[in-house]
Amino acid sequence: METRDVIKKRNSIRKFKDETINKDELSKLLEAAECASVGHGYYDKMHLTVVQNKEVFDKFNEVIKEDTGKENSLFYNAPTLIVMSTNIEEDLLAGQCVGTMGENMLLMATDLNLGCVYIDTFLESIKKDENALKLLDLPEGFRPIAAIAVGYMDMPSVPKNHKIEVNYI
Amino acid sequence: METLEAIKKRVSVRGYLDKQITDADLDKVLKAGMQAPIGRGKYYDMHITVIQNKDFLEKIDNLTDRLIFYKAPTLIIVSARDDGHGLDKENSACVMENMTLAATDLGLGSIYLNLVIGLIKDNKDILKELNLEEGFVPVAALGIGYTDGEFEPKDHIIEVTYIK
Ligand SMILES: Cc1cc2nc3c(=O)[nH]c(=O)nc-3n(C[C@H](O)[C@H](O)[C@H](O)COP(=O)(O)O)c2cc1C
Ligand SMILES: Cc1cc2nc3c(=O)[nH]c(=O)nc-3n(C[C@H](O)[C@H](O)[C@H](O)COP(=O)(O)O)c2cc1C
Numbered sequence: 517m518e519t520r521d522v523i524k525k526r527n528s529i530r531k532f533k534d535e536t537i538n539k540d541e542l543s544k545l546l547e548a549a550e551c552a553s554v555g556h557g558y559y560d561k562m563h564l565t566v567v568q569n570k571e572v573f574d575k576f577n578e579v580i581k582e583d584t585g586k587e588n589s590l591f592y593n594a595p596t597l598i599v600m601s602t603n604i605e606e607d608l609l610a611g612q613c614v615g616t617m618g619e620n621m622l623l624m625a626t627d628l629n630l631g632c633v634y635i636d637t638f639l640e641s642i643k644k645d646e647n648a649l650k651l652l653d654l655p656e657g658f659r660p661i662a663a664i665a666v667g668y669m670d671m672p673s674v675p676k677n678h679k680i681e682v683n684y685i
Numbered sequence: 686m687e688t689l690e691a692i693k694k695r696v697s698v699r700g701y702l703d704k705q706i707t708d709a710d711l712d713k714v715l716k717a718g719m720q721a722p723i724g725r726g727k728y729y730d731m732h733i734t735v736i737q738n739k740d741f742l743e744k745i746d747n748l749t750d751r752l753i754f755y756k757a758p759t760l761i762i763v764s765a766r767d768d769g770h771g772l773d774k775e776n777s778a779c780v781m782e783n784m785t786l787a788a789t790d791l792g793l794g795s796i797y798l799n800l801v802i803g804l805i806k807d808n809k810d811i812l813k814e815l816n817l818e819e820g821f822v823p824v825a826a827l828g829i830g831y832t833d834g835e836f837e838p839k840d841h842i843i844e845v846t847y848i849k
Contacts, residue, residue, distance in 0.1 A: 519691040519790040523717045523783055544689065550841045551692045552782060553797040559841045567848045608774055609799065612825060615778025616797070617843075619721060620692055623786070627688040634722045634779070636772060653846055662775060680719045680780070682733045683816065685741055 522627045527675045529631030532667035536568055536595040541628050545598065545666065548624035552616035555609045562613060563658050565599040572651045573597075576638065579648040583641035590638035594665030599639075601658040614661040621664045631669035636662045686790045695785055696838040698794030699755045701830035705737065706759055710791050714761070714829065717787035721779035724772035731776060732821050734762040745801065745811060753801040757794075757828030762802070766820040777824035784827050794832035801826050 517525075549564060567573070573593070580590050591597055600617055604610040618634050625632040639660050642648045652660060686694070715733060723731060736742060737759050746756065754760055763780050765773035781797055788795040802823050805811050815823065 517688055519686050519688045519786055520713070520717070522688045523720050523787060526720065526722070528722060546843075546845055548689070548692050550843050551695060551838075553695070553697060553785065554841070555797075555799055557841070559843050562843045564843055564845045565848060566845060569848050572848055607771065608824075611771070611774025612778040612781075612797075612799070615775035616782045618775065619779040619782040620786075622722065623688055623783075624692065634724075634775075636724060636770075636775070651848070653848065655844070675720075678719050678721075678723070678728050680728050680731045680733055682715055682735060685734065685736045685738050685814070 517627045522623050525673070525675050526622055526626040527673055528633040529669050529671060529673060530592045530633055531671040532592060532594045532631055533670045534595060535668055537630060537667060541630060542566065542596070544628060545621045545624050548620040549617040552620045554613045554616065558604060558613065561602055561604050562617065563601040563655060565601065565652050565654065567597040567599060568595065575648055575651060576642060579645045580638055580641045583644060591635055591663070591665050592633065595667045597663045597665055599652060599660050599663040601654050601660045603657040610661060618662055618664055625666050630666055631673065632664055632666040634662060635665055639663065691786050691790045694838055695789045696836045697796040698832050698836045699796060700833040701755060701757045701794060702833045704758065704831050706793060706830060710793060711735065711759065713791060714784050714787045718780040718784040721783045723776045723779070724770065727768060730766040730768060731780065732764040732817060734764065734815055736760040736762065741814065745805065748804040748808060753804065754798055754826065754828040755796065758830045761827040761829065762815065762823050763825045764817055764821040764823045773824055781825050781827055788829050793829055794836065795827055795829040798826040798828055
């Protein structure tokens with residue numbers, strides 16, 4: 517699909533079919549992440565974790581429920597989560613390098629007709645629970661910042677027209 | 686251009702021609718930025734400033750001896766208001782990535798810039814001229830223009846762990 521159409525089409529999907537995306541789709545998403553701009557070229561300070569394991573998801577949901585009291589899965593029971601982590605210390609740079617990777621994956625997913633959503637909130641509960649965090653098996657010194665939830669859509673894709681204020685100098 | 690092609694072709698351009706981009710292209714880049722995902726849908730916590738005034742760009746360029754935006758004829762600054770959840774950086778980066786991909790798609794060169802932001806934040810004069818609304822802080826800048834020279838995309842590698 518044309519880049520400009522994909523940018524317009526991307527929107528958050530929060531309901532997924534059970535079936536997991538295929539290998540080819542997954543590898544394209546990861547490839548897109550690797551093509552993002554990363555400050556100082558710190559690609560070795562970024563890490564991706566592909567989670568497709570039911571027991572891990574169950575544990576995450578349990579921890580989220582305990583922490584927030586919410587029944588609904590804060591990752592929408594997506595069959596694939598791609599968690600983005602870093603060991604960059606300054607939050608200012610870390611957050612931006614995660615954001616570029618995340619957006620590249622969302623656009624690639626949209627291009628492949630997959631549903632996806634950028635999620636931060638669920639990690640707050642995971643980070644508080646040592647055992648849940650361990651399930652991510654992150655390299656020493658890395659912390660998770662955000663994730664992309666991705667799968668086959670089980671709700672209509674409805675792109676919105678967002679506006680950000682601009683001024684010209 | 687196909688999405689994967691634009692994603693692969695995007696490269697940081699560090700040399701620009703002294704020629705302004707068209708208003709139509711600028712508009713397409715800005716619209717692409719606006720379609721980015723923003724945490725909690727708080728688009729009103731984001732702001733975009735387009736700088737094309739030569740005197741003002743020179744003033745920014747003179748903040749240090751180093752090239753900080755490689756004399757790009759257009760500098761787009763993304764500012765954000767943090768609502769306490771700290772999503773301002775990721776939000777800004779999503780807007781930035783959309784803009785840099787849209788620029789690539791249009792055959793323009795672009796670069797993600799942070800160094801210039803640090804210098805602007807330290808300079809009260811320039812910060813004042815940005816005329817940002819209360820609570821907004823510049824987060825990232827995009828240099829954009831016609832490329833001066835060849836910039837080949839690089840192959841970057843990020844480590845992946847699979848938990849199946
Ligand atoms: C948050 C962030 C800040 C950056 N700041 C600068 C900068 O101030 N100056 C610069 O020359 N490049 C900057 N870059 C560009 C990176 O150095 C570049 O993306 C990286 O080296 C990979 O090269 P590529 O973009 O050509 O693929 C920045 C990138 C990001 C994501
Ligand atoms: C940094 C960031 C964090 C987000 N966190 C969440 C989240 O935790 N849960 C969620 O459902 N959506 C989350 N979103 C998605 C936004 O709510 C969504 O992008 C926004 O409401 C605009 O809607 P759209 O994506 O459909 O265009 C996040 C988006 C960004 C950029």
